[in-house]
Amino acid sequence: MTRLELQGVTRTYGTGTAALTVLHGVDLTIEQGDYVAVVGPSGSGKSTLLNIMGALDRPTSGRVLLDGDDLTSYSDARLSRMRGAHLGFVFQQFFLLERRSALENVSDGLLYQGVRRPERRRRAADALRRVGLGHRLDHTPGELSGGECQRVAVARALVHRPGVLLADEPTGNLDTASGRAVLELFDVLHAEGATIVVITHDESVAARMPRVVAMRDGRVESDQRRGVAV
Amino acid sequence: MRGGPGPADRLRLGALGLTSRKGRAGLSALGVAIGITAMVGVLGLSESSRADLNDQLDALGTNLLVVSPGQDMMGEDATLPDSSVEMIDRVPTVEAAAATYAVDAAVRKTDRVPDEQTSGIGVAAAGPGLAAAVSAELREGRWLDAATEHYPAVVLGSTAARRLAVGSLDEGVRVWLGDQWFAVVGVLEPVVLAPELDETALIGPAVATELYGDDLPPTTVYTRVDGDQVTATRDLLGRTANPSAPSEVSVSRPSDALEAQAAADESLTTLTLGLGAVALLVGAVGIANVMVISVLERRREIGVRRALGATRAGIGSQFLTESVLLSLLGGLVGGVLGVALTTAFAVNQGWGVVFPWEPVLAGLACSLVVGSVVGLYPALRAASVPPTEALRSI
Ligand SMILES: Nc1ncnc2c1ncn2[C@@H]1O[C@H](COP(=O)(O)OP(=O)(O)OP(=O)(O)O)[C@@H](O)[C@H]1O
Ligand SMILES: [Mg+2]
Numbered sequence: 001m002t003r004l005e006l007q008g009v010t011r012t013y014g015t016g017t018a019a020l021t022v023l024h025g026v027d028l029t030i031e032q033g034d035y036v037a038v039v040g041p042s043g044s045g046k047s048t049l050l051n052i053m054g055a056l057d058r059p060t061s062g063r064v065l066l067d068g069d070d071l072t073s074y075s076d077a078r079l080s081r082m083r084g085a086h087l088g089f090v091f092q093q094f095f096l097l098e099r100r101s102a103l104e105n106v107s108d109g110l111l112y113q114g115v116r117r118p119e120r121r122r123r124a125a126d127a128l129r130r131v132g133l134g135h136r137l138d139h140t141p142g143e144l145s146g147g148e149c150q151r152v153a154v155a156r157a158l159v160h161r162p163g164v165l166l167a168d169e170p171t172g173n174l175d176t177a178s179g180r181a182v183l184e185l186f187d188v189l190h191a192e193g194a195t196i197v198v199i200t201h202d203e204s205v206a207a208r209m210p211r212v213v214a215m216r217d218g219r220v221e222s223d224q225r226r227g228v229a230v
Numbered sequence: 231m232r233g234g235p236g237p238a239d240r241l242r243l244g245a246l247g248l249t250s251r252k253g254r255a256g257l258s259a260l261g262v263a264i265g266i267t268a269m270v271g272v273l274g275l276s277e278s279s280r281a282d283l284n285d286q287l288d289a290l291g292t293n294l295l296v297v298s299p300g301q302d303m304m305g306e307d308a309t310l311p312d313s314s315v316e317m318i319d320r321v322p323t324v325e326a327a328a329a330t331y332a333v334d335a336a337v338r339k340t341d342r343v344p345d346e347q348t349s350g351i352g353v354a355a356a357g358p359g360l361a362a363a364v365s366a367e368l369r370e371g372r373w374l375d376a377a378t379e380h381y382p383a384v385v386l387g388s389t390a391a392r393r394l395a396v397g398s399l400d401e402g403v404r405v406w407l408g409d410q411w412f413a414v415v416g417v418l419e420p421v422v423l424a425p426e427l428d429e430t431a432l433i434g435p436a437v438a439t440e441l442y443g444d445d446l447p448p449t450t451v452y453t454r455v456d457g458d459q460v461t462a463t464r465d466l467l468g469r470t471a472n473p474s475a476p477s478e479v480s481v482s483r484p485s486d487a488l489e490a491q492a493a494a495d496e497s498l499t500t501l502t503l504g505l506g507a508v509a510l511l512v513g514a515v516g517i518a519n520v521m522v523i524s525v526l527e528r529r530r531e532i533g534v535r536r537a538l539g540a541t542r543a544g545i546g547s548q549f550l551t552e553s554v555l556l557s558l559l560g561g562l563v564g565g566v567l568g569v570a571l572t573t574a575f576a577v578n579q580g581w582g583v584v585f586p587w588e589p590v591l592a593g594l595a596c597s598l599v600v601g602s603v604v605g606l607y608p609a610l611r612a613a614s615v616p617p618t619e620a621l622r623s624i
Binding site for chain 1: 233234235236238239243250530531533534535536537538539540541542543544616617618621
């Protein structure tokens with residue numbers, strides 16, 4: 001079953017002579033249960049692509065379909081609610097809120113679904129235990145290591161059980177061991193049925209994914225499953 | 231699909247920026263706090279002073295009319311006919327009339343003070359019922375009565391007592407009045423409705439007649455009239471007091487002067503209120519400023535919340551709530567300070583304490599409006615931050 005489908009997606013920044021086209025008609029289909037690495041040189045448009053898949057950004061032209069629904073026709077409010085309900089994001093810089101505890105950071109992942117506070121806190125604590133941080137609930141990001149911060153961010157991305165997890169260089173700021181811990185969490189989520197897309201620069205990270213999409217100059221250069229071209 | 235965060239969560243979100251930056255929040259709420267303090271304080275004070283005046287007028291009555299000689303056609307000081315007191319007393323709507331009579335004498339501390347040094351204190355004979363007619367209260371001693379009728383006894387107005395350096399009456403104080411010693415038997419509190427008595431030394435009518443003859447002209451006739459007929463009676467009194475020259479009689483109502491005084495105080499109130507409004511405006515700009523900075527600083531937070539499902543409206547409402555809470559905080563602090571100020575001042579003045587409900591509610595309403603108005607622009611800016619911009623890697 002197809003989860004996400006990009007049809008002829010282009011993205012142009014700026015207008016007129018300053019216009020810069022970063023994506024040139026990208027067609028890409030992400031199936032339910034896919035576990036995809038997106039690789040490519042810096043500036044090739046990986047982050048732009050991920051933002052458009054995650055409805056954080058709209059394509060200049062082309063269509064994005066989530067479970068067959070055309071997102072380009074959605075209003076901001078509808079798009080936001082869809083994002084909150086079905087997608088989870090993990091970023092290279094973690095993007096946790098300083099001065100707030102791990103528990104509060106993670107429970108914000110349920111805030112915009114209208115989940116009540118006691119339940120938010122309960123589920124956030126569960127999610128933190130899942131990522132192995134049950135003993136760090138009240139620590140603020142400043143009191144956690146980089147690896148722990150990224151695991152808090154993963155907990156926040158999975159606390160509402162999203163169908164699709166989108167990660168932009170999730171291990172980019174981590175040492176090998178911490179990076180592996182995060183990837184092992186992804187493996188578990190994938191095994192449980194989540195669809196996962198990971199941008200990475202790291203060959204060894206890409207090598208463990210069953211599908212690898214290579215970008216170059218705003219185009220999909222290759223798309224391979226387990227060494228077999230699609 | 232379920233809606234976004236509920237009211238309690240929205241409040242919590244709005245309070246987030248305040249609790250995480252307490253110092254800054256406090257400082258930016260200060261301007262509003264000062265403005266509201268000034269507003270509540272000033273309105274509360276004028277309310278209590280107004281209440282005090284009303285109490286005072288209730289106690290003193292607004293039915294006192296004061297009849298005194300005006301000026302004749304040549305611009306010379308006129309006099310009231312001897313019969314005027316009696317005539318006034320006969321008017322049906324007059325409840326009581328009491329007069330002071332001019333005595334041509336000076337009062338000094340001792341006989342050694344030179345004649346010309348009178349300290350501006352007048353001497354008058356107090357007709358029967360004077361104290362009651364003007365609601366005079368004694369600070370010390372007693373009023374002129376039958377026991378002292380034929381003795382040289384004097385009651386001093388408050389200012390007169392001070393100028394003559396009369397302190398305690400315990401040791402038998404005397405003053406030199408005319409050509410002889412008078413015993414001071416009483417000292418008055420300031421007489422609100424007849425302040426001229428404060429500067430007067432009052433002697434009994436019998437003594438005055440014995441020493442200065444029985445044809446002393448009335449100086450002032452203090453007239454208590456039927457409370458429902460004050461205006462009508464007032465028009466009548468000139469003709470009654472001096473039928474041959476009604477225009478040479480001046481009739482005044484001292485409670486009017488008190489009201490006018492209060493009205494003058496109110497223009498001061500308006501001025502202070504204006505200053506409070508300026509402080510409020512400055513406070514409002516301060517909050518707007520802090521909110522705009524806050525939006526810039528928290529772009530990342532905005533991006534994260536958008537990724538977690540916050541709508542544009544949701545982000546806007548978070549910042550609007552924050553601005554309103556900030557302003558309300560200022561309003562609350564200002565309200566408390568304003569009430570404290572009013573209470574302290576009222577207690578100090580010996581006024582009754584009136585809790586200024588209306589000013590406090592008005593102050594809170596003001597800060598609510600200020601917070602929502604100045605929060606609008608920062609909220610719109612926050613709402614329009616694109617999530618991808620907010621989440622750009624550094
Ligand atoms: N908001 C923007 N305005 C203008 N140009 C932009 C904007 N965002 C990205 N770009 C440009 O688009 C191109 C692709 O950017 P993108 O971030 O998608 O690359 P990337 O593949 O993720 O690179 P990296 O591996 O370095 O993260 C870059 O040349 C970048 O400068
Ligand atoms: Mg990138």
